[in-house]
Every structure is written in C-alpha cells, then in structure tokens.
C-alpha cells in the first residue's frame with residue numbers, strides 16, 4: 127500500500143483499478159495508469175479498446191463503476207462534474223472535432239480562453255488587451271489568423287482539429303487529453319500536428335490517443351497499449367511494438 | 380467576413396426596429412388623440428389597442444426567442460409567465476376598483492364577496508400598491524422560472540422532455556387558476572377594471588398612454604435581449620445551443636447559464652402580460668392554455684428564430700393575419716391555416732421571414748458560398 131501511495135502523491139493523474147460497463151458490457155476493466163507531472167504519453171489500441179471511454183472517465187462524462195481516479199495526487203475526479211474538472215485544469219480535444227460552428231474562429235478561442243466562467247463575469251466581459259494578444263498569438267500558432275472572422279462551421283476537418291487544439295491552448299490546462307488529433311489529416315498536416323503537440327508538451331502534461339503509427343513515432347514518448355479496457359503493454363514504442371501480444375491484437379492487423 | 384456582414388446587417392436591422400417603435404410610440408397616440416376623427420390619418424382607439432396587444436405579443440415572442448433561438452430551450456410554457464404577469468397586473472387593477480364593485484365592498488373584489496369570503500387572502504396583500512404589483516409582475520414569473528429551471532437544468536433535462544414539462548407546467552397552472560378556491564376569480568378571471576394609477580382604463584388618453592408604454596417596454600426588452608446575446612454570455616449561450624457538452628468541458632456551468640436566460644426571459648414575458656391585461660380589459664385562465672404557448676413558438680419560427688427582431692415581426696404578422704382571418708367567414712379554419720403556415724415555414728423557410736429575406740438580400744449583393752449558413756438557426 128505504501129509504494130502505491132507514493133506513486134499517487136507524485137502523480138499528476140492516477141488511475142487504479144478503474145472499471146466501467148455499459149449495459150453489462152465491460153468497456154474498461156481494471157485499468158491502471160499513472161501520468162507524471164510534465165509527462166507526455168501516447169495511448170494506442172484497437173478500435174473499441176476503451177481509449178475514448180478512459181478520457182470520458184477522466185473528464186467526468188462517465189462515472190466509473192469502481193476504481194480510483196485522482197488528479198494532482200489529491201483530488202478525486204469521480205466526485206466532480208465536467209465543468210469542475212475542466213476548471214481544475216483538464217482540457218480535452220474530442221475524437222470527432224467539436225467546435226462551435228456558428229461562432230467565428232476567434233470567438234471559439236475567446237470562449238475557451240482561461241477566465242472566470244461565472245454568469246456575471248461573462249455578461250459584463252470586456253476583452254482586455256492581454257486577452258486579445260493571447261487570442262492573436264494562438265490564432266498564429268494554429269495558422270488560422272487570416273480566417274479569424276470566418277464561422278468555424280466552414281472549416282475543413284483538419285482545420286477544425288487545429289482550432290480545437292487552439293482552444294485547448296487557450297484554456298491553458300495542466301493536463302491535455304487529445305483524442306486522435308491527426309485523424310483526417312494529410313501526411314504533411316500530421317507531421318505539423320506532431321510538432322505542435324511536442325511544442326505544447328514542453329510546458330503541459332499531455333495524453334494523446336492516435337492510430338497513426340508514424341505520428342506516434344514522431345512524438346517519441348512512452349506508449350501505453352490498451353486492449354479490451356485494460357493496459358496490455360507499456361514502454362517505449364520500439365519495445366511495445368516488439369511485444370507479441372501487441373502485434374497480435376493491434377499492430378499485426 | 381460573413382459574421383461581420385451579418386452583424387452590420389443586424390445593427391441596421393436593430394436600429395430600424397428601434398426607430399419604428401419610437402415612431403409608433405409617438406405617432407400612434409398623436410394620430411389617435413390629436414387628429415380629428417374625420418382625418419384619414421386618425422387612428423381609432425380600438426385599432427390602437429389592438430396593435431398594443433400585438434406589441435405585447437411581440438415582447439413575449441422576443442422573450443421566447445432569447446431562450447429558444449439563442450439557448451436552444453424550446454419552452455412550450457412561456458404563456459404561463461405571460462399570464463402570471465397579467466394576473467399580477469390584474470390583481471392591482473382589481474384592488475383599484477375599491478367600493479365601486481357591484482357589491483360595493485371596499486376591500487374584497489366582487490368574486491370574493493360572491494364566494495362569501497370575508498377576508499382578503501394573504502397573497503392579495505400589497506397589490507393595491509402599484510410599485511408592489513409591478514415588482515410582482517417581474518418576481519412571480521421570474522421566481523417560478525428560477526425554481527423550475529433550477530430543477531430541470533440541474534438534472535439536465537433537455538430537448539423534447541424539457542418541452543413537455545414546460546407544457547405540463549402551463550397546463551397545471553391552467554387547472555389551478557380555474558379553481559374558485561385559488562382566489563383568482565376562477566373561470567371568469569379578473570375583469571371590470573376601472574382605474575390604473577388613478578386614470579380611467581377605458582379613457583382614450585389612458586389607452587394611448589398604455590400603447591406608448593408598450594412600445595417603450597418593447598424597446599427596453601429588445602435592448603436587454605440584444606445586450607445579452609451580444610455579450611460574451613450570449614456567445615456562451617449560443618455555444619450551449621450548438622454543443623452543450625462541449626461547453627461544459629470548457630468549464631462553463633451550463634445549468635447556470637440556462638437558468639439565467641430562462642429567468643430573464645420569464646420576467647420579460649411577465650411584463651408583456653402585465654401590459655396586455657389593461658389593454659384587453661381581462662385576464663382569465665385561458666391565457667394559460669397550452670395552445671397559447673405553442674402559438675408563440677409559431678410566431679418566433681415564422682418571423683425567424685435567433686434574430687429577436689424576427690420574433691417580434693412574426694408575432695405581429697401572425698396576429699394581424701389572425702385578426703383578419705377570424706373576422707371573416709373563414710374564422711373556423713384559423714387553426715388549420717396556422718398549422719399550415721407553421722408547416723410551410725418549417726419546410727421552406729427554416730430561417731423564417733427575416734432570415735430568408737436576409738439571405739435573399741445577401742445573395743443579391745454578392746454571390747458568396749455560404750456553406751456554413753445552410754443550416755437553420757442563424758447564430759449572429
């Protein structure tokens with residue numbers, strides 16, 4: 127018990143023995159995962175392995191049936207709702223890019239920008255010069271500066287992915303959960319996205335889920351392989367991809 | 380570019396709307412009071428009151444558009460807030476009758492004397508004071524909306540289920556207000572009003588003043604709604620409408636934002652009801668009828684959801700059509716016509732009169748691919 131406790135207190139995110147089932151189907155079974163502060167972790171695994179469900183559990187969308195989910199060594203995430211968890215500093219990019227289609231690109235960033243989220247503050251909000259500067263900066267990073275006043279709904283799939291990453295940056299969370307950021311991107315865009323994420327990982331903790339092996343290789347970080355709702359293997363990509371079971375259930379196919 | 384253009388268009392639209400209301404507020408009472416009846420420009424008192432009624436409906440429509448068009452909450456119970464505001468005003472007007480009632484009781488309204496009541500129920504206290512009554516016009520619908528919304532939004536009731544319980548709310552109130560022992564005049568409601576602030580409610584000048592006041596409140600309601608939707612809170616609310624859970628993952632407490640707009644909207648509907656009652660001279664439980672709330676939804680859909688001005692326009696257009704329609708031999712078919720209109724608008728003009736006109740205008744000015752605007756519910 128004591129080593130486990132040490133692992134907990136030194137972790138940013140700590141999952142232990144987490145299980146969840148939907149109508150009797152166990153999507154996550156005894157999942158344990160520890161992310162250290164400042165770490166970037168890649169998660170891979172076949173379709174239906176439970177990668178997205180794991181993010182749902184961390185962000186409060188799904189309540190686990192059993193298990194521990196702790197943030198920063200002391201906050202029990204299973205007791206909090208989505209908004210509270212977001213305000214703790216956990217941001218999320220969805221598998222299917224979800225931006226606010228009827229808002230401009232700039233407004234999408236504004237809505238995500240770190241600020242007090244109360245009714246009164248938003249009603250009387252005035253965008254200060256520092257906020258505007260930060261918005262411009264982010265628009266520059268995600269290369270959408272020229273499109274700032276276009277409606278987000280008019281963006282291509284890849285651009286929406288970037289906009290969502292920009293929104294994550296604007297939130298400035300401690301931990302970023304990024305679900306399939308390179309899906310639907312050209313090879314060139316995929317490389318750029320990997321570069322962008324590595325840049326972000328310099329001062330944030332990041333969990334990335336991806337199927338694109340080239341992308342994972344590009345990231346060059348520790349990899350966790352999920353299979354049927356539990357960890358199958360963990361380690362550097364080369365070591366993991368040499369694992370027989372991993373090849374069998376995922377890479378071989 | 381597109382948004383910038385729409386906002387410009389909106390500003391122009393909003394200014395036109397405000398200008399029109401100011402002109403109405405001044406010119407209609409003028410044409411009614413000061414122009415001789417022989418003049419072609421004279422506005423008869425009955426016409427003025429009829430339009431006053433339309434403008435009350437316009438305010439109700441704007442209040443509904445705020446929650447439905449911008450926040451995606453399809454309330455099928457907004458008529459309840461309107462009626463509650465109306466009852467608060469009606470209670471004030473009843474207390475002003477004093478001993479001039481049929482039974483001459485200085486305290487009790489006629490219907491209470493008729494029921495053999497000897498004391499004024501506690502919830503009628505204070506309604507002889509205009510400021511108190513006006514406070515109640517805001518407070519009663521606002522509080523009901525707050526309590527209702529508190530439970531509904533916290534437990535994340537959305538979509539059809541929410542619409543159904545709002546409908547149930549107004550229906551429950553309809554049944555309650557029908558009961559004599561509730562102390563609101565039962566079936567007959569509140570009527571036979573005499574004075575408002577010491578002026579005879581029937582007098583031409585009072586009616587003109589009420590009309591002007593309706594214009595003023597409609598302007599105020601529009602400006603408040605505009606201010607809300609143009610603020611960052613307005614952007615959050617639109618975000619909730621389009622991607623509720625995404626908004627939550629950004630750290631916004633969706634239930635509180637919904638609760639805010641829902642409550643403001645209910646207060647606004649209450650004011651509309653309060654202005655309506657002295658102009659039509661009666662408030663009874665039929666104002667709670669579920670069909671009324673549904674009609675309001677149709678006005679907003681017809682005028683153009685999520686535009687505010689369109690909602691007001693829809694209310695006036697549909698009610699004008701209703702007046703014309705129901706005064707002829709076609710009267711029995713009004714509901715069919717209204718239903719057909721709704722179906723037509725839903726199928727062929729999903730953005731309503733205003734949105735369709737705007738698109739047509741934009742299309743004429745410059746042909747630009749507006750793929751993102753192909754969906755209903757224009758945001759900004």
Ligand SMILES: Nc1ncnc2c1ncn2[C@@H]1O[C@H](COP(=O)(O)OP(=O)(O)OP(=O)(O)O)[C@@H](O)[C@H]1O
Pocket residue numbers: 148149153171172173174175176177178179180221
């Ligand atoms: N809300 C839900 N209700 C029922 N079943 C669900 C729900 N969410 C996920 N599942 C099931 O749980 C399993 C894991 O799904 P999940 O989306 O987490 O997989 P994934 O690893 O993200 O896969 P992919 O690579 O396809 O995105 C799937 O079999 C899915 O059908």
Ligand SMILES: [Mg+2]
Pocket residue numbers: 177178179221305
């Ligand atoms: Mg997934």
